[in-house]
Amino acid sequence: MPKDRAPTRIQKKNRAAIIEAALNVFSAHGFRGATVDQIAAEAGLSKPNLLYYFPSKEAIHTALLSGLLDVWLAPLHDLDETGDPLQEILSYVHRKLQMSRELPRESRLFANELVQGAPRIHQALSNDLRVLVDEKSEILTQWMDQGKIARLHPHHLIFSIWALTQHYADFDVQVRAILGDEDPFEGAEPFIDTLYRKLLTP
Amino acid sequence: MPKDRAPTRIQKKNRAAIIEAALNVFSAHGFRGATVDQIAAEAGLSKPNLLYYFPSKEAIHTALLSGLLDVWLAPLHDLDETGDPLQEILSYVHRKLQMSRELPRESRLFANELVQGAPRIHQALSNDLRVLVDEKSEILTQWMDQGKIARLHPHHLIFSIWALTQHYADFDVQVRAILGDEDPFEGAEPFIDTLYRKLLTP
DNA sequence: TCTTGATTTGACCATCTGGTCAAACTCACG
């Protein structure tokens, strides 16, 4: 494996190519369904060469997930206590839907992991994620106390946003099978916007 | 393989045990992640014995999925044109949530398949499911035309019900990691009920 | 250019996995 000095030009390029390839393969087939050969081929490397950069399949998966977790949680992280409640929430919803549209592989990567019991990221869920959600739920509760938005269970409000937005990335095949040629997000955007405006009006 | 006469007592028992075991294993690990040995062990059979009842892993999966599809779609199928619009929809939502609570393995089985592009049930999606959804969307549209419920994109309304209810089964680990000891459905039920009452009010 | 560390690879290995098969065993029924 490469020494842990400053990464060389080649190391940067190949590590990036591997992570990109791994995202493709893991998101499409899940951890178990992905093969190292597949990832290597997609990254344009031989299998031993790939394993020169990452010690194992598991290590690639871990690196990929932990690298993405921040990106994935950024929109919720940005929910601003001092902003306008309805606008803040609608903006969060909007960003999440945008991510389903633009980063569907990332969404499916997490979906794959979660639906199988999250054996490799259970840690992060019970710690980082839980803390973040509790923190933001606190803000939501304050807004409700102040009568700025309707009173609802804050955790379930957040779950609903995840469910409604990620559905379009995770179950893309199903959505498209039903909508046919229609662009899913064309209709999803106003639908979800209306939903939260109605729901959150006190 | 057993002849296709009337199934014997033993055939009935073992086929049922295999399907039950397959549901456990496939829903927890996905098609690729499940092994025939695992299913056989769970069913209390040896691998060759299992393969005496089903010709292949694929065949078990297919039998399982097609056997469940009807159960899975029954609630939507039962949406009744002649009933009270709001009550009909709320009742559908309620049944779907109930299914997430009582049949989480079934939900995850489909989720696993869908999130990986539904390679084995694409057929059913584009045919049966699409027809059913189009048919029920027609009813929803009529209700909207009659001013009985708010005007919304009917397909996305249905998607939202799937997303909100199945989320609790499919991403159970995540939900529980955040809620801690709290029963997810305790809070989900009133939340989702409120959501659809507000959303559907014209 | 030369040297040294970084990079790449062909060959290989152990294990897992889906599936086969012939032989053995069990059961229901005449």
Added chain:
DNA sequence: CGTGAGTTTGACCAGATGGTCAAATCAAGA
């Protein structure tokens, strides 16, 4: 009971898969 169909299994196979290794090749600074 005896017998033939139904059921079960140990042994086995071929291919896939994660991972290793020594040898070969390459790249960049002295």
